[in-house]
Amino acid sequence: MIRIALDGMGGDFAPQATVQGAVEAVREYGYHVTLVGQPKLLETQLADLRFRKSLIDIAPATETVGMGESALMIRHKKDSSICVGMELIKQGRVNAFVSCGNTGAVVAAATLNLKPLPGVKRPGIAILLPTLKGVTLVIDVGATIDAKPEHLLQYAVMGVVYSKHILKKPRPTVSLLNIGEEATKGTSLLREAYQVLKESSLDFTGNIEGRDIFSGRADVIVCDGFIGNVVLKVCESLAETTVEFCMRELKRSLLTRVGALLCRPALTSLAREVDYSECGGAPLLGIDGICIIGHGASKPKAIKNALGVAGHFVRYKVNDHIVHEIESIKADTHEV
Amino acid sequence: MIRIALDGMGGDFAPQATVQGAVEAVREYGYHVTLVGQPKLLETQLADLRFRKSLIDIAPATETVGMGESALMIRHKKDSSICVGMELIKQGRVNAFVSCGNTGAVVAAATLNLKPLPGVKRPGIAILLPTLKGVTLVIDVGATIDAKPEHLLQYAVMGVVYSKHILKKPRPTVSLLNIGEEATKGTSLLREAYQVLKESSLDFTGNIEGRDIFSGRADVIVCDGFIGNVVLKVCESLAETTVEFCMRELKRSLLTRVGALLCRPALTSLAREVDYSECGGAPLLGIDGICIIGHGASKPKAIKNALGVAGHFVRYKVNDHIVHEIESIKADTHEV
Numbered sequence: 271m272i273r274i275a276l277d278g279m280g281g282d283f284a285p286q287a288t289v290q291g292a293v294e295a296v297r298e299y300g301y302h303v304t305l306v307g308q309p310k311l312l313e314t315q316l317a318d319l320r321f322r323k324s325l326i327d328i329a330p331a332t333e334t335v336g337m338g339e340s341a342l343m344i345r346h347k348k349d350s351s352i353c354v355g356m357e358l359i360k361q362g363r364v365n366a367f368v369s370c371g372n373t374g375a376v377v378a379a380a381t382l383n384l385k386p387l388p389g390v391k392r393p394g395i396a397i398l399l400p401t402l403k404g405v406t407l408v409i410d411v412g413a414t415i416d417a418k419p420e421h422l423l424q425y426a427v428m429g430v431v432y433s434k435h436i437l438k439k440p441r442p443t444v445s446l447l448n449i450g451e452e453a454t455k456g457t458s459l460l461r462e463a464y465q466v467l468k469e470s471s472l473d474f475t476g477n478i479e480g481r482d483i484f485s486g487r488a489d490v491i492v493c494d495g496f497i498g499n500v501v502l503k504v505c506e507s508l509a510e511t512t513v514e515f516c517m518r519e520l521k522r523s524l525l526t527r528v529g530a531l532l533c534r535p536a537l538t539s540l541a542r543e544v545d546y547s548e549c550g551g552a553p554l555l556g557i558d559g560i561c562i563i564g565h566g567a568s569k570p571k572a573i574k575n576a577l578g579v580a581g582h583f584v585r586y587k588v589n590d591h592i593v594h595e596i597e598s599i600k601a602d603t604h605e606v
Numbered sequence: 607m608i609r610i611a612l613d614g615m616g617g618d619f620a621p622q623a624t625v626q627g628a629v630e631a632v633r634e635y636g637y638h639v640t641l642v643g644q645p646k647l648l649e650t651q652l653a654d655l656r657f658r659k660s661l662i663d664i665a666p667a668t669e670t671v672g673m674g675e676s677a678l679m680i681r682h683k684k685d686s687s688i689c690v691g692m693e694l695i696k697q698g699r700v701n702a703f704v705s706c707g708n709t710g711a712v713v714a715a716a717t718l719n720l721k722p723l724p725g726v727k728r729p730g731i732a733i734l735l736p737t738l739k740g741v742t743l744v745i746d747v748g749a750t751i752d753a754k755p756e757h758l759l760q761y762a763v764m765g766v767v768y769s770k771h772i773l774k775k776p777r778p779t780v781s782l783l784n785i786g787e788e789a790t791k792g793t794s795l796l797r798e799a800y801q802v803l804k805e806s807s808l809d810f811t812g813n814i815e816g817r818d819i820f821s822g823r824a825d826v827i828v829c830d831g832f833i834g835n836v837v838l839k840v841c842e843s844l845a846e847t848t849v850e851f852c853m854r855e856l857k858r859s860l861l862t863r864v865g866a867l868l869c870r871p872a873l874t875s876l877a878r879e880v881d882y883s884e885c886g887g888a889p890l891l892g893i894d895g896i897c898i899i900g901h902g903a904s905k906p907k908a909i910k911n912a913l914g915v916a917g918h919f920v921r922y923k924v925n926d927h928i929v930h931e932i933e934s935i936k937a938d939t940h941e942v
Contacts, residue, residue: 340788374786402847412785415793449748449835450710452676457751457832480839484847496793497836499785503816504837505844511738511820512848529868532861 271302272581275364278307279334279351280371281568288370289315291573296325298574301581304329304364306351329354334371337566341374344382352376356383359559366580368551370564370573377413377554377563384559387589389596392417393556394425394495395563396432397502403486407433408447411498413554419462422446422492426472427595428555429490435586436579442489445478447497452477459494467492471602551576553583555592560584607638608917611700614643615670615687616707617904624706625651627909632661634910637917640665640700642687665690670707673902677710680718688712692719695895702916704887706900706909713749713890713899720895723925725932728753729892730761730831731899732768733838739822743769744783747834749890755798758782758828762808763931764891765826771922772915778825781814783833788813795830803828807938887912889919891928896920 274295278288289312292303305312306329313328331354333347347353355367356379369376377395386393394410409425410417417425426444433442446464448456453464455477467474478488480501493501517534521527551564551572560583564576583589610631614624625648628639641648642665649664667690669683680689691703692715705712713731722729730746745761746753753761762780769778782800784792789800791813803810814824816837829837853870857863887900887908896919900912919925 400851402850415785447836449751449832449839480836480841481843483840484843496785497833500783500816500833500837501840503785504819504840505816507817507820508841508844509848512845513852514738515736516849516852525868526871529865532865532868535862 272299272366272584273302273304273364274577274580274584275304275306275329275355275358275367276573276577277351277355277367277369277371278305278312278328279331280369281564281573282337282566283569284370285311285315287568287570288573290319290570291568291577292326293319293321294570294574295577296321299578299581300325301577302326303577304358306331306355306358307334308332329358331355335375337372339372339375341372341378344375344378350375352379353383356380356559356561359561360384365584366560366562368562368564368573368576368580370551370566370568370576373412373563373566376561380554380557380559380561384557384561387556387558387593387596389593389600390424390428390556392421392424393554394421394428395498395552396429396555397552398437398550399483399505401484401486405437406483406486406488406491407437407442408483408491408493408498408501409555410493410495411502411552412495415494415496415499417459417494419459419466422459422463422494423466423470423599424556424596426467426470426474426490426492427599428592429492430472431588431591431595432553432555433489435588435591436582439489441473443473443475444490444492445475445488447480447483447491447493447501448477449479450477451479463492470599472599550579553579558589560589608635608702608920609638609640609700610913610916610920611640611642611665611691611694611703612909612913613687613691613703613705613707614641614648614664615667616705617900617909618673618902619905620706621647621651623904623906624909626655626906627904627913628662629655629657630906630910631913632657635914635917636661637913638662639913640694642667642691642694643670644668665694667691671711673708675708675711677708677714680711680714686711688715689719692716692895692897695897696720701920702896702898704898704900704909704912704916706887706902706904706912709748709899709902712897716890716893716895716897720893720897723892723894723929723932725929725936726760726764726892728757728760729890730757730764731834731888732765732891733888734773734886735819735841737820737822741773742819742822742824742827743773743778744819744827744829744834744837745891746829746831747838747888748831751830751832751835753795753830755795755802758795758799758830759802759806759935760892760932762803762806762810762826762828763935764928765828766808767924767927767931768889768891769825771924771927772918775825777809779809779811780826780828781811781824783816783819783827783829783837784813785815786813787815799828806935808935886915889915894925896925
């Protein structure tokens with residue numbers, strides 16, 4: 271049976287949303303879920319919900335890491351829900367850990383507690399962005415801010431494995447996020463990464479500009495964690511801002527105000543569609559353990575989805591595939 | 607009288623849109639406009655329009671630089687409309703040059719033909735983004751991709767001068783685009799730039815994350831040209847994508863389809879509002895000459911706006927203020 275730990279205390283709507291999401295995941299997927307956090311709080315939430323008791327238990331953790339706290343606080347909070355969750359993976363008591371808490375703290379705790387997968391130099395956070403043609407995976411969005419060309423190659427490999435086995439894309443293409451299409455564009459990191467990717471056995475389609483991210487032209491977009499993080503945050507806020515501009519614009523005349531009333535439910539569901547949390551959270555790829563980071567604002571459905579993705583991750587042995595592909599790309603590129 | 611040269615051949619809708627925009631600017635502002643480009647094409651367009659002939663003339667240029675061509679082509683196209691426009695500034699025959707052509711080529715031509723302003727180390731492209739509270743200036747969005755902390759300080763100074771004198775903001779605040787609010791976040795460039803900005807006499811409010819760009823919290827956002835360029839292109843495409851998602855979502859039921867019909871004009875005008883070209887183009891700051899880069903997709907109104915901004919730039923002596931402020935910040939920071 272697939273066993274997944276969930277950070278019961280992580281996210282803006284915890285513990286209500288986390289407990290509710292856990293119960294929904296148990297009901298839908300039949301996984302075993304271990305809620306990590308303050309037992310009294312979690313039990314109170316659980317008491318109101320119907321669920322199969324044999325499929326949910328609680329792992330106590332007395333501390334929590336706030337959304338605004340420095341990631342380094344993790345060193346001083348060994349009994350936080352994030353650290354306890356990592357410990358459960360390390361001890362093999364669960365197959366995966368899902369947290370909607372402080373992203374930096376989750377990455378730091380994973381790096382401190384878990385080893386990288388054999389052959390992997392740096393872990394990367396992957397996110398799924400909705401585009402006009404399905405989803406596009408972007409990696410890295412913040413695990414590493416001083417990436418080297420070989421790290422970007424490995425991100426590409428891991429992104430391709432994830433796209434194949436979780437997103438079921440048969441032959442995912444890879445693009446490099448840059449400021450122009452020519453191989454000579456961008457920083458020296460990107461020019462070198464371009465060559466390394468071109469010489470690899472991946473289906474590398476060249477550079478992609480920011481304006482093409484949402485076209486869905488690339489299945490996997492590779493970038494360093496700094497630029498990826500900025501892009502991610504801009505996307506989140508711009509989608510919200512555009513919907514707000516929309517509503518404001520629509521209120522200008524009586525006719526559009528009527529239109530806006532009719533449209534409101536659709537616009538609200540749109541804001542959710544653009545929100546990447548609906549895609550099931552962001553996997554931290556390259557660590558020896560499965561760790562999915564959910565959006566801080568996750569509602570129960572997003573949490574259930576993240577638990578679902580964690581289960582797929584286990585079932586399709588994504589990490590085994592990553593190790594295998596990293597090994598074979600190394601052979602291809604003569605030990606880059 | 608203010609005399610402005612306009613690249614008649616630049617942009618997706620040239621020469622129709624450029625000639626039309628020039629005529630509208632002449633009518634609205636009374637500036638003299640010199641259209642630069644192939645005389646026959648420009649004359650044909652002009653023939654159909656009513657305008658005061660004394661206020662428009664043509665400077666011949668036989669070559670054009672395509673939107674997709676490498677910026678370096680400018681070295682081989684001395685008789686392109688972009689190079690001839692720069693030459694007109696250099697000879698003092700016009701006060702400013704506006705182009706909606708290839709951005710890289712315009713920057714390269716400006717750098718080759720014009721000197722930097724006294725004290726300025728690197729020019730920077732500034733753009734204006736619409737936010738929930740008015741516009742925010744972002745600098746640099748692509749002139750320089752290997753910026754140093756002192757360049758970012760100078761971008762801040764130039765952005766503040768522009769915001770004061772063109773946007774009429776009395777005391778513009780400055781923020782640094784980063785992946786977190788703490789001074790220790792981001793690359794070494796950003797950590798150093800944070801200190802340099804903090805010690806300056808500018809109204810520096812610290813780091814700003816991508817998610818806050820559209821809040822309107824900062825008047826001037828400083829970043830290096832690589833990240834700025836990626837953000838700009840993501841913004842352009844995401845706004846369009848969101849509107850497209852909107853329309854798609856709205857078509858799902860009969861009720862929202864009726865709503866969508868009523869809303870269509872508003873959504874179309876929204877797409878324009880989010881389009882930064884409506885704000886009057888992107889000034890290239892820090893060069894000894896005035897150069898405004900319009901969006902490639904500029905329609906006549908956007909071109910007229912860019913010509914309007916160029917005129918304000920002349921009238922309010924923005925470059926004199928930049929030289930003065932760069933000098934005084936140097937004194938402040940003991941020759942950073």
